[in-house]
Amino acid sequence: SAVISQKPSRDICQRGTSLTIQCQVDSQVTMMFWYRQQPGQSLTLIATANQGSEATYESGFVIDKFPISRPNLTFSTLTVSNMSPEDSSIYLCSVLVGYSGNTIYFGEGSWLTVV
Amino acid sequence: GQQVMQIPQYQHVQEGEDFTTYCNSSTTLSNIQWYKQRPGGHPVFLIQLVKSGEVKKQKRLTFQFGEAKKNSSLHITATQTTDVGTYFCAGRGSNYKLTFGKGTLLTVNP
Numbered sequence: 298s299a300v301i302s303q304k305p306s307r308d309i310c311q312r313g314t315s316l317t318i319q320c321q322v323d324s325q326v327t328m329m330f331w332y333r334q335q336p337g338q339s340l341t342l343i344a345t346a347n348q349g350s351e352a353t354y355e356s357g358f359v360i361d362k363f364p365i366s367r368p369n370l371t372f373s374t375l376t377v378s379n380m381s382p383e384d385s386s387i388y389l390c391s392v393l394v395g396y397s398g399n400t401i402y403f404g405e406g407s408w409l410t411v412v
Numbered sequence: 413g414q415q416v417m418q419i420p421q422y423q424h425v426q427e428g429e430d431f432t433t434y435c436n437s438s439t440t441l442s443n444i445q446w447y448k449q450r451p452g453g454h455p456v457f458l459i460q461l462v463k464s465g466e467v468k469k470q471k472r473l474t475f476q477f478g479e480a481k482k483n484s485s486l487h488i489t490a491t492q493t494t495d496v497g498t499y500f501c502a503g504r505g506s507n508y509k510l511t512f513g514k515g516t517l518l519t520v521n522p
Contacts, residue, residue, distance in 0.1 A: 298457075328508060339500065340455065340512045389454060393508060400445065401502075401510055406454040 301404035320390030418513025435501035
């Protein structure tokens with residue numbers, strides 16, 4: 298498994314501002330992902346964070362709104378830009394452990410409330 | 413695209429009763445994973461099923477993967493209050509991406 302640390306764990310943000318969430322893993326992992334979980338909903342994949350290159354975004358998510366960085370194999374950031382109340386969600390960093398392991402583990406999430 | 417349906421959406425049981433949640437995929441899966449999310453918590457990995465017809469047990473939890481690798485179930489025997497939470501299945505198709513079901517919220521009356 299992997300130990301995944303996310304910061305901040307919670308925040309209350311003003312409409313129109315941006316917030317960057319950090320994800321740190323205790324070991325090198327092949328793949329890192331960012332998910333969103335809106336209140337009472339399931340998990341939706343935002344993007345795959347690619348090391349040293351642009352992230353791969355899922356349908357409905359764009360780089361201008363959710364810029365992602367991954368400078369190395371253990372760290373990634375997700376920025377939620379120009380926030381609105383609809384962005385109030387849990388944002389979860391997750392990692393794929395090993396090519397053959399196939400298991401995705403989640404960080405504890407960043408709970409954002411936009412007011 | 414791949415879709416994973418999960419039922420029921422909610423289940424309320426008396427402590428000691430059994431509980432089952434079902435997942436069905438629109439496409440054949442390479443594997444399926446199950447997660448539990450406690451209220452206020454994050455999803456925690458429970459198990460992964462890979463083989464057709466596979467059955468795995470974790471104490472009171474029994475996980476099954478269908479012969480066609482398109483459906484799966486999680487069964488809890490004799491529920492306890494500690495079983496409360498939302499149980500998600502997540503299926504992987506031909507790539508590394510997981511598609512999550514909507515989850516089943518289990519509440520247990522002591």
